[in-house]
Amino acid sequence: MGNRHLYSRLLLVQSETSAYVEKVLENVFLKYLSFQLKIIPERMELQFGFILLVSVGLTYGVAPYHDPHCGGKQVIVHLFEWKWTDIAKECERFLGPKGFCGVQVSPPMEHAMITTDGDRPWWERYQPISYKLTSRSGNEAQLKDMVQRCKAVGVRVYVDAVVNHMAGLGRKGVGTAGSTFDSDARDFPGVPYTKDNFNDRSDCPSHDGNVNNYGDPKNVRNCYLVGLTDLDASQEYVRDKISGYFNHLISLGVAGFRVDAAKHMWPKDLEGILAKTHDLPEGGRPFFYHEVIDRNDGAIKVNEYFHLGYVTEFRYMQKVREGASGDLGRLGAVYDPGWGMAPPDQAFVFVDNHDTQRGNEALTYKNGAEYKRAVAFTLAYNYGFTRVMSSYYFTDNSAGPPRNADMSAKDVIIKADGTCDNGWVCEHRWKSIGNMAMFRNAVTGTSVDNFKYENGVLSFNRGNKGFFAMGSNPFSISVNTGLPAGEYCDLISECAQKIRVDGSGHAQVSPKDPTDPFVAIITQGGNHIAVSNNPDVGNPTTGHVVANTLPPYTPSGSQNFKRTVIMIEKQTNPGQDLFIRGGIDYAHRAGCSASAALSSNPCAIPIRHINPGSSNHFDKVKAWSVGDNFLDWGGPEPGQGSNQGRQPEGTPAYWSTNDHSNSGYSPLNNYGNHYWIVDVEMDCSKTENGFFEVKAVVSGVWESDSSTSAPCSGLGSQRLPYTTKNHFAKCGYKNVFHFNSQTCQISSL
Known part of the structure; x- marks a missing residue:
């Protein structure tokens, strides 16, 4: 077992155990390194395995920071310098329906206000003053509203996190949230940071205190990057402040972070920060991707950061530019492991970003056709996790976003043809880019x-x-x-x-x-193009819809969770949707209460929604499935997603048919039109001998009670656990019911 691999496993334990166990594990690892053991004795390896098994229950893999928490979608868009209010609208009107995984937003923390030649440059956002959430993009309330609205339509938010440094030397004044600061004195009372929290000149080997030798890791990571005041992240105090910033954003619904200038931070310091960072409220570690510029021209290598999340692969940017600008055949060799490029499952790739589009090293929107080819190919190919750029027009490389007379950013205006106005480029809306998000989602893993x-x-x-x-x-x-x-x-x-x-x-x-x-x-x-026979299904613009094939189902591997399908036949009126509620009868189990938290309610059953497909037909159910983690008797769960402002009435189902030419076609449906499907993984250990109750709700009206609790066909001689007036379904099976009817069938999946 390699040192890096072992240490990443220990970090995993650190996030789940007490401070005492953390220290013990750290000491064991340090002793392991100091003796330079080549092979761990069998007994020690067993002990490590036991500790890992008990403390994490195998919940995460070796590198738990690679999950973007967006239901398997594959494309992020960077809405550079957009206001929070505009991002919320874009999630609802475009990003959600087009199948985007998430949006990278500009740094939300308080930053310096810098005026040059009558403008405020974009790079002032990368000069932090405090971790207060007031910036050129908006305030904390607007940020929270945007995050929640995007999440409700299946789009997650990833924050560009500037935590390597604070504002640059020579700056003094008041930030966007009203905090005073003096960079030369290293005084940032809004955090607060003082001179003691920054890397001392004695730790920097350069003659002027600035980074000037990329062949020396200490120079790169301890000196000031272009005069930016470099934080000493080896200090627990600094780690607490940075992780506290992350944790506050996570509490608002943020799903992950791009770590700006991660190349200039020691991996062990990032490990310490990430160990203090909370899980997301819905479970799982936050998504991280790190800016590490490795062009084979320095001492810092991308593989030093693999255990911490995805790593930016700038060599891909160079390769795709060369191919898209000339001989397209060269794109077949765009991934070159011999050149040291990160493997596909570690690489975070892009054609341009906000930095490179202001130089001469990347294709940008200004290159027109070449740029379209580069981005479309990137989304079609099978290398890395992808991000696309969305810019504003500029001629001056320092120019800030389109602005009003008061220096505030202009609104993003959408024209009738779907393109943007008011100085915004919106490359992500170009047809050969925006429509490729669905393509990448559909072909992932092939x-x-x-x-x-x-x-x-x-x-x-x-x-x-x-x-x-x-x-x-x-x-x-x-x-x-x-x-x-x-x-x-x-x-x-x-x-x-x-x-x-x-x-x-x-x-x-x-x-x-x-x-x-x-x-x-x-x-x-x-x-397959088809005209829908269902009034709730269709494309209001063209009248055409698209048939669906279920994505391949891959079990999560959790021992107690089994794929479970509930189908309820019900012909609804236009605009109506069907939801289910259920679990175990409160009268049957002790400790059940409508006021209890679902995680501690023994009558609520944990579920995980399975991706139904990428057709627009599923937009509603996917939006309502966000944050729906239990089958229970209540209405929407705290934090459960909404669809265009409409709240769910329970666990959402989607309309289906057995007609292959219809967008609602599902291979699970062998019966006909109007079968509503809930397809989830369910924790069978929380059921009653494998059984659970379920009932449908349409427009606030419950399905009527059943007068009998006879077993469904297909169960043979199996006994039901108790008597109920609801449907009894079986965990791990396909359960087919009919609204207001006792007839039902249960079969294997």
Whole structure:
């Protein structure tokens, strides 16, 4: 077992154990290193295994900071310098419906106010004054509202965290939250930090105190980066302040953090900070990705940070620029492990960011077609976790966002054609970028097959889940898509054209818009065009909807959790949805109470929603599933998501049919129209001998009581645990009921 691997396991234990056990483990590890053991004695390894098993229950893996907590979605967008109020609207009107995982927001902490040439530069946001949540983007109340509204539509928020340093030398005054500061005196009373909390000049080997030798880790991590006052994060006090900042944001609903300038922080200091950072309220460690610029030109390597989360891969940015700007065939070798690039499961990748678009090293929105090719390819390929950029127009590299006369940022205005106005670029809304989020979500986990570059056209399929093609110019090609026969919706044109795949997997492919030479089709949630027969299903803009294939189900591995499906037949009126409530009867178990916290209520059963697919048909149920962690007898859970301001009435179900041409098609449905489905993993250990109760609710009206508690067909001679006037379902099985009816069937999944 390598040192780094062992230490990351010990860090995992640190976040779950008492301070005493933490210290014991730290001492054991230090002794292990000091003796430079090559092999851990068998008995010691068993002891480590026992401690890990007891203290964490195998809840997390070796590196628990890689989960973005967005239901398996794969694309983040950086809404650079957007106001919180505008981000909330964008989550609801665009990011949620398009299947984006989350949004990276500009640093929300109090920052310096700097005026140069009548403008306030973007980089003032990277000069912290305190961890108070008032910035150019808005105040804490607006931030909290935005985070909650985004979460309600399935979009998580990740904060750009500036914690390596405070404001730069030579600055003094008042920050955006009213805190005074004096950088030269290292005096930041809004935190508070004093001179003792910063790296001392004696710890920095450079002659002027600034970073000037990237071949020396001590120079990079102990000296001041371009004069920014460098915090000494080896101090527990500093770690407490930074982790406290993180924890406050987590309490507001933030799901993770981009750590700015992580390259300039010692990994052991980040380990100490992350160990003090809380789990998310819904469970799990926060998502982290670290800015580590490694171009094979210095002592700091990306692999030093792998156990702490994803790591930015700047070499990818260089590779994709070279391919998208010239010979597209070079994109087939965009991942080069021989060049030291991070492996796909560790790399955080992008075409440009707010720094590089102000230099000459990256493609940006200013490069037009080349930029579109680079981003579309990035979202279609299978390397890394992806982020796309959303910018504002600028000519001066220091220019701040579009502003009003009072220096406040301008509103983001959306025009009738879906593009942005008021000085905002909104690359994420370009069709060849925004529509590729659904593609990446659908093909995640598949390989790149049939990679082909010929006559200026690049194409490949992602297993049997998706096909992508792009060219430097308009094209028409006959190609093996690798997909099943059928008629598919072109995502790039937003279903304005169909691609017909024959029985051999071949198709004639060309872009709908010659100025946007891309084609993307998927078999999951984005293929066969059909007109809905259900008034609740459809695209209000085109009248067309998309058929669905369930994503592959992968068990979570939790011993007591079993996939459980509840189906209830009910034809509803337009605008109505069906919800279920249930668990164990309060009269049957002691300690059950409507006022008890669900986590301690023995009649509530823990559940985890399974992704139903990426079609727009599921937008409502996915929004309502956020924060729905129990099957219980109450209404919406604290923090449960809403859909366009509408609150759920319990655990949400989605409408389904057995009609393959309908967007509500589900392979779970072998029966007909109007079967509402709840598909979850359920903790069977919390049921009554495998059984639990369930009842449907529509528009506040409960399903009527049943006059009998006879077993459902399919159970054979199994006895029900007690008598109830509700439906009895079985954990780990498919349970089919009919609204206001005693008829039911239970079968294996």
